[in-house]
Amino acid sequence: MSELRWADEALEAVLRRAGETARQVGERFPLYADPADGHWTTTGRGSWAGGFWAGLLWLRARHTGTAADRAAAAACTARLAPWTEADTATRGLILWYGTALGDDGEAEALRARAARSVRAAYDPALGLVPWGAALGGPRARARADGVPGLVPLLASAGARGDAVAAGHLHRHLDLCLGGATAERPSPSWEFTEASGWHARPEPEVGWSRGEAWLLLAVADALLRARTPPWRPERLRGAAQLLLEQGGFLTGPLVPPALARRPDGPLDTSAAAIGAVALLKLALLPGPEAPAYRERAEDVLRHLTRTHLTPPGTPHSDGMLRDGCYDAASGTAVRHALVWGDFFLALGLAALRGHVDLGRV
Numbered sequence: 001m002s003e004l005r006w007a008d009e010a011l012e013a014v015l016r017r018a019g020e021t022a023r024q025v026g027e028r029f030p031l032y033a034d035p036a037d038g039h040w041t042t043t044g045r046g047s048w049a050g051g052f053w054a055g056l057l058w059l060r061a062r063h064t065g066t067a068a069d070r071a072a073a074a075a076c077t078a079r080l081a082p083w084t085e086a087d088t089a090t091r092g093l094i095l096w097y098g099t100a101l102g103d104d105g106e107a108e109a110l111r112a113r114a115a116r117s118v119r120a121a122y123d124p125a126l127g128l129v130p131w132g133a134a135l136g137g138p139r140a141r142a143r144a145d146g147v148p149g150l151v152p153l154l155a156s157a158g159a160r161g162d163a164v165a166a167g168h169l170h171r172h173l174d175l176c177l178g179g180a181t182a183e184r185p186s187p188s189w190e191f192t193e194a195s196g197w198h199a200r201p202e203p204e205v206g207w208s209r210g211e212a213w214l215l216l217a218v219a220d221a222l223l224r225a226r227t228p229p230w231r232p233e234r235l236r237g238a239a240q241l242l243l244e245q246g247g248f249l250t251g252p253l254v255p256p257a258l259a260r261r262p263d264g265p266l267d268t269s270a271a272a273i274g275a276v277a278l279l280k281l282a283l284l285p286g287p288e289a290p291a292y293r294e295r296a297e298d299v300l301r302h303l304t305r306t307h308l309t310p311p312g313t314p315h316s317d318g319m320l321r322d323g324c325y326d327a328a329s330g331t332a333v334r335h336a337l338v339w340g341d342f343f344l345a346l347g348l349a350a351l352r353g354h355v356d357l358g359r360v
Contacts, residue, residue, distance in 0.1 A: 004351060010304035011348040013311065014341055015060045017318030022057065022072060027079065029053050032325050033336040035309075038316035041332070048090035048135065050080055051098030051149070052342040058101035059345050062354065070104075077107050084114045087132035087139065091118050092150025097342065100152070100360045115157035118150065122164045126191055127171035129154075129164075141200070144187035144210035147172045147217040148273075155224050166229040169221050173238050176214060184245050184259060185211055202328060206259025209324075211246035212273035218242060219280035223358055239281065248274050249295050253302040257324035257333070265333040267324040268307050269340030275299040275347045280357050300347050308344075320344050 021030055021040060029046035030053055033039060046053065057073035080098045083091055095114035099107040121129050123140075129150065131141035147169055154165035175197060176185040187210035188200040203210055218239045225232040243249055255274075257267040278296035282289045309319045316336075323340040325332035349355040 013318030051094040054098035088134035089146030096149035208255040257327040272343035
């Protein structure tokens with residue numbers, strides 16, 4: 001028996017559930033599912049998480065190889081097109097992960113269009129692509145979840161996009177890491193003419209998913225850091241700091257959603273994102289690579305053995321439980337989350353050599 005047989009079985013279960021989800025939601029986008037009955041709360045346009053559903057469908061299409069599954073993935077990706085011009089930095093999450101696994105010309109064209117649009121939204125005065133107003137709230141903000149996906153999306157837009165991607169990431173690192181004395185990243189900032197940049201209280205310091213998002217963005221940047229604007233030495237230092245502050249190598253395999261509430265809700269989605277980030281870091285040359293891959297494998301194995309519902313579970317076979325949508329408001333704190341499913345499936349597929357994480 002292969003030592004990674006567990007990964008094959010888990011990937012099969014997650015992608016089988018994706019097929020069941022597709023039948024349940026139709027042309028809507030799943031957001032989070034109740035662990036009791038497997039029922040998904042959905043959105044009409046996908047919100048910031050729509051790209052993960054498209055990405056999960058592309059993983060399923062690659063796994064099954066059927067024309068029907070490929071068509072379903074392509075149709076879902078096409079429904080993301082209205083987001084290309086939306087005023088939000090989460091276009092990285094939506095339009096990178098929703099297209100990067102696509103193997104048709106339409107996905108490639110949508111990704112190129114999105115990259116040009118986001119590049120044009122770069123604000124030189126702020127030094128980044130603003131968080132934007134499309135999802136509500138002040139426009140001139142910087143958040144940890146406005147960096148992942150946007151780094152590779154911008155970098156795909158030629159030399160100018162490459163420079164903008166590097167600038168966007170480094171400005172977020174300047175803000176979120178807050179210098180060597182900060183204990184943990186501060187994930188949310190706002191700019192005003194009166195006071196410049198100042199930290200916002202939500203999401204709060206110690207938000208584990210925000211820390212995982214930042215590590216993922218830095219890993220993506222390091223895989224692309226071939227020109228001076230990327231500042232690879234600074235990126236390597238940021239990666240080490242994030243690994244230490246977030247406990248990615250030494251902390252619990254599944255972190256609490258909020259560090260100040262160690263006995264509160266866990267967030268399996270943060271663990272899955274972190275595992276993918278570690279697998280990306282393991283692609284870089286260096287003595288740490290084996291440890292990164294080993295830890296990622298430990299996290300993914302723990303998620304599948306402890307938090308993935310086993311075969312035969314009524315209504316929810318293959319569900320990754322214990323994801324936390326929003327601990328502060330108490331929204332969906334022990335649920336399946338579509339991005340948790342996506343990153344779990346992506347990590348498992350990468351372990352088995354089915355996906356090149358240097359390209360996704």
